[in-house]
Amino acid sequence: MRLEGKTAIVTGAGSGFGEGIAKRFAEEGASVIIADINDAGGMRVADEIGPGARYVHADVSIGEHVKGMVVAAREHFGGLDILVNNAGFPQRPGPMDEVPEDVFDRIFAVNVKSIYLAARQVIPVFKARGGGVIINIASTGGVRPRPGLTWYNGSKGAVIALTKAMAIELAGDAIRVCALNPVAGDTAMLPAFMGGDTAKRRARIVDSIPLGRLSQPRDIANSALFLASDEADFLTGVCLEVDGGRCL
Numbered sequence: 001m002r003l004e005g006k007t008a009i010v011t012g013a014g015s016g017f018g019e020g021i022a023k024r025f026a027e028e029g030a031s032v033i034i035a036d037i038n039d040a041g042g043m044r045v046a047d048e049i050g051p052g053a054r055y056v057h058a059d060v061s062i063g064e065h066v067k068g069m070v071v072a073a074r075e076h077f078g079g080l081d082i083l084v085n086n087a088g089f090p091q092r093p094g095p096m097d098e099v100p101e102d103v104f105d106r107i108f109a110v111n112v113k114s115i116y117l118a119a120r121q122v123i124p125v126f127k128a129r130g131g132g133v134i135i136n137i138a139s140t141g142g143v144r145p146r147p148g149l150t151w152y153n154g155s156k157g158a159v160i161a162l163t164k165a166m167a168i169e170l171a172g173d174a175i176r177v178c179a180l181n182p183v184a185g186d187t188a189m190l191p192a193f194m195g196g197d198t199a200k201r202r203a204r205i206v207d208s209i210p211l212g213r214l215s216q217p218r219d220i221a222n223s224a225l226f227l228a229s230d231e232a233d234f235l236t237g238v239c240l241e242v243d244g245g246r247c248l
Helices: 016-027 039-049 063-077 101-129 150-173 190-194 199-206 217-228
Strands: 007-011 031-036 053-057 082-085 132-137 175-182 239-242
Touching (some): 007 101, 016 031, 031 039, 082 217, 101 150, 101 175, 132 150, 150 175, 150 239, 190 199, 217 239
Parallel strands (some): 007 082, 082 132
16 A cells, blocks of 8 residues: 555546546555545545545636645645646647637646645645655646647746756755646546547557557556656656656
8 A cells, every 4th residue: 555644636537637646546455535626526535535535626727726725635634745636627629829818728728837836835734744745647738749739838848947946956855845747638628639539540549659658647647656656765856757658
């Protein structure tokens, strides 16, 4: 039980990668706050995990919501050891100059500002407890961008840079900060990235992945588990591609 006795918050945990991470953490003994804006999905995941999970409605771009999920972790489970910033907002493929301003704002609010808001809440908690772990879910798009997703790629590039900067600044407080860079995953967000879900569009993505398949929530969850565990206690600033070789 690699996370026994620990408490984690996983944002965007009502489906997809977040659901996979939350369930994997729970399998390894963690208590988990399921944070999401999708009440039905979030409550379902919490119910499926059982007594070791609580659902909290949270829009991660709103400071009071982020504060609420941290308060919930402390009230329900007595503290907080791990934060996974997983919630994300996609961009439909298209020319960069045709993306509406409100879509741009939402991409950066959910994908980037959320990390700032969460850091303001969890860093004092981690310092008081003598350490903690932050895992940011970035993307291969921040490493090797695809055309037509410029603003999304930029947001994930920011997540990678933030991860490294946070790791340097927080190392003296025993707070480790790492990131995962998943390749396109078989989740509910995939149709938005592809501009529609067709066999041809899926095949085009799979053909770009040397190991020959899309990522699955379990792939991301296993990598997050390792980085969150004591097995990785000498790793910080790591931005790990979980991509089947896509970035080679």
